[in-house]
Amino acid sequence: MERLNRKTAGITSELPIKVIQFGEGNFLRAFVDYLIDKLNSEADLNAGVAVVQPIDAGLVDMLNEQDGLYNLFMRGVKGGKEIQEKRTISCIQKSLNPYKDYSEYLKLATQEELQFLISNTTEAGIAFDANDKLDKTPHNSFPAKVTALLYNRYQHFNGAANKGLTIIPCELINYNADNLKKIILQYVDLWKLENEFKVWIEEHNSFHNTLVDRIVPGYPRAEIDEYQSQLEYEDKLIVTAEVFLLWVIEGGEALKAKLPFDKIDENVLIVKDIQPYRTRKVRILNGAHTTMVPFALLSGKETVKETVDDKFTGKFVKNAIFEEINPTLDLAEEELSSFASEVLDRFRNPFIKHQLASIALNSISKFKVRVLPSLLEYQERKSALPSRLTFAFACLIRFYKGEWKGKELPVQDDQQIIDFFSEVWKKENLEDLTEEVLRKEDYWGQDLTAVPQLKDQIVTALEELEKKGVEEGYRSFHEKINVKS
Numbered sequence: 001m002e003r004l005n006r007k008t009a010g011i012t013s014e015l016p017i018k019v020i021q022f023g024e025g026n027f028l029r030a031f032v033d034y035l036i037d038k039l040n041s042e043a044d045l046n047a048g049v050a051v052v053q054p055i056d057a058g059l060v061d062m063l064n065e066q067d068g069l070y071n072l073f074m075r076g077v078k079g080g081k082e083i084q085e086k087r088t089i090s091c092i093q094k095s096l097n098p099y100k101d102y103s104e105y106l107k108l109a110t111q112e113e114l115q116f117l118i119s120n121t122t123e124a125g126i127a128f129d130a131n132d133k134l135d136k137t138p139h140n141s142f143p144a145k146v147t148a149l150l151y152n153r154y155q156h157f158n159g160a161a162n163k164g165l166t167i168i169p170c171e172l173i174n175y176n177a178d179n180l181k182k183i184i185l186q187y188v189d190l191w192k193l194e195n196e197f198k199v200w201i202e203e204h205n206s207f208h209n210t211l212v213d214r215i216v217p218g219y220p221r222a223e224i225d226e227y228q229s230q231l232e233y234e235d236k237l238i239v240t241a242e243v244f245l246l247w248v249i250e251g252g253e254a255l256k257a258k259l260p261f262d263k264i265d266e267n268v269l270i271v272k273d274i275q276p277y278r279t280r281k282v283r284i285l286n287g288a289h290t291t292m293v294p295f296a297l298l299s300g301k302e303t304v305k306e307t308v309d310d311k312f313t314g315k316f317v318k319n320a321i322f323e324e325i326n327p328t329l330d331l332a333e334e335e336l337s338s339f340a341s342e343v344l345d346r347f348r349n350p351f352i353k354h355q356l357a358s359i360a361l362n363s364i365s366k367f368k369v370r371v372l373p374s375l376l377e378y379q380e381r382k383s384a385l386p387s388r389l390t391f392a393f394a395c396l397i398r399f400y401k402g403e404w405k406g407k408e409l410p411v412q413d414d415q416q417i418i419d420f421f422s423e424v425w426k427k428e429n430l431e432d433l434t435e436e437v438l439r440k441e442d443y444w445g446q447d448l449t450a451v452p453q454l455k456d457q458i459v460t461a462l463e464e465l466e467k468k469g470v471e472e473g474y475r476s477f478h479e480k481i482n483v484k485s
Contacts, residue, residue: 004233006067011090015040015048017111020149020165022119022142024051024059024095026218030072030241032118032170035266037091043263047116048093050108054121054142060095062237068092071235073220073227075351076243082350083243086230098145102137105145109153115258117146119180120170120212128183134191143183147191150184150205154197164204166258168249170212174278177207177250208255211274213281214245215352244346248277276331283325284336285343287370291392292317293360294399297409299470304354308347312471316388318344324386328377357410360399364417364443367396372444376451385457387478394461394477395470397437401425417443434458457481 002008019036021028039045051068053060063070069092074085098105108114119125121142132144139145150165157163169176181201188198217240220227227238247268249255261268271277289304295316296307308314321343326336347354371389378386398404400421402411411418420440427433434455438448449455460480464473 001228001232001234004066004069004071004231004235006069006090008233009069009088009090011067011069011088015046015091015093016113017050017093017108018045018047018113019049019091019116019118020108020114021049021051021092022054022117022121022125022145024053024063025120026216026239027212027214028118028120028170029070029089029237030074030216030218030239031212031214031245031247032120033089033091034072034087034241035245035247035261035264035268037087037089038264038266039260040091043260045260047091049091050111051092051095052105052108052145053095053097053099054119054125054145056097056099058097059237060097063092063095066235066237068095069235070237070239071227071231073230073238073240074243075240076349077345078243080345085243098138105138106149106152109149110156114153115166117149117165117167118170119146119168123171123173126169126171126173126176126179126183128186130190132187132190134193141183143180144187146180147184147187150201151193151197154200159196159200161200161204164200164206166206166208166255168208168210170210172212175209177209181207206251206255209250209274211246211248211278211281213247213285215242215346215349217241217352240351242346242349242352244342246277246281248274250274276329280329280331280336280339282370283329283374284321284340285346286366287325287374288317288321288343288347289359290363290366290370291320291389293356293363294395295392295470297356297360298395298399298404298465302356304347304356304359305350305352307356308344316474317347320386320388320392324378324389325374328374328381360410361412362414363396363399363411364413367393368444379451379454385451385453385481387481388474390454390457390481391461391474391477394458394465397421397434397458398462398465430459430462431455434462 006012033049036047036049040047051060051063070089072087072089076083096104125142127141129141129144132139132141139148153163167177169180173179184201185198219238220240245267249270251270256270292307296313299313301307301313308317321340326340329336375386375389399409400411402409424433424436435449438455441447461477464477468476
């Protein structure tokens with residue numbers, strides 16, 4: 001079988017370089033490049049991508065061998081139906097490694113039609129390294145590379161106002177663009193570059209915070225023969241992803257005009273403030289994961305799909321989302337319901353085996369960030385505790401005992417936390433145990449014994465768990481707290 005490239009695939013058209021992309025990994029190729037490819041074919045964006053390898057080791061040589069081409073397979077559940085799609089991505093025009101040829105990298109700054117800079121260099125990528133100097137190349141940090149590129153563009157075009165870039169980082173940190181801009185300006189100061197350049201960055205380049213969401217398993221090593229059999233040419237860069245995607249970008253009408261996402265049927269939102277959407281994702285998607293893990297493991301489940309497909313555990317998770325998490329969020333009810341339904345579709349994806357044990361890592365800190373705010377906000381708004389989230393909290397505490405019905409549980413956390421629960425579970429009195437756990441302000445950010453009825457309900461839930469197991473224990477717990485209220 002011949003190797004995939006532009007000659008074998010019959011793709012001869014060339015696109016002007018409008019996008020510099022830092023990162024050649026699975027996520028950007030299954031997410032950003034997919035969307036640019038759709039904008040090219042359906043909205044006449046006519047944008048070619050130049051990929052920059054952000055670290056010394058990477059895939060740019062393989063990309064160049066295939067002329068930037070690769071196949072994306074998307075599989076999942078949408079509206080309750082299984083979906084399978086394939087697309088050959090052709091927007092990448094060139095790929096380069098700045099660690100081999102930095103001058104070639106800097107030449108990208110002189111591209112006349114260049115408009116965008118997009119990145120995903122991992123959460124650790126947006127960082128300042130004081131050892132990076134302007135004249136010592138290749139620069140180590142990603143922001144230093146960007147500063148050098150921008151400075152080269154500023155000089156080449158004599159500071160032209162219309163040659164600034166639209167910068168859209170996709171790293172998984174909050175305020176990713178704000179942080180990148182701050183570090184770039186640090187380099188301007190460190191390298192003692194002219195003030196006019198700083199003004200050009202501030203006034204003629206735009207920085208856009210983002211929220212990205214798509215599960216990308218990547219190269220399907222275990223099933224490669226199955227995937228390869230669907231292709232006419234050998235592709236060493238096949239990438240797999242779920243059908244769902246979400247990209248929320250902070251921006252206004254100018255960005256909408258540059259990137260006409262309204263012309264393609266994809267879940268991309270350009271909004272004034274991404275924070276409500278970040279909160280929505282953390283509380284609903286991540287919160288549902290963290291809520292279900294101890295509860296489902298104690299119920300004998302092993303995967304996310306198995307959990308949501310089960311009559312009891314599936315109903316528990318769905319009702320926790322729709323009846324206890326959504327009512328604490330300040331977006332439109334229809335928007336929240338739609339997102340929650342998509343989340344449940346993603347959980348049911350038969351093509352992704354998401355092990356509960358793999359999500360169990362650091363469950364205490366995850367519960368604090370993802371679930372506890374919903375529990376507390378519900379209590380604040382309703383003057384009552386949400387029964388499912390409260391029961392899930394009790395399951396979390398019971399999970400950290402480390403065993404259940406003679407079986408070891410996959411507790412994975414800092415040793416200090418594991419040791420604390422090991423000691424606290426030596427107490428015979430559940431009230432004393434619960435009080436000590438809830439008072440751990442370094443775990444929860446506050447003393448939770450001050451939350452009305454929380455201690456008593458956790459104790460009740462733990463008692464019912466021990467006596468009756470998860471399903472009957474929850475039903476009995478629910479009845480008892482409703483009688484008391």
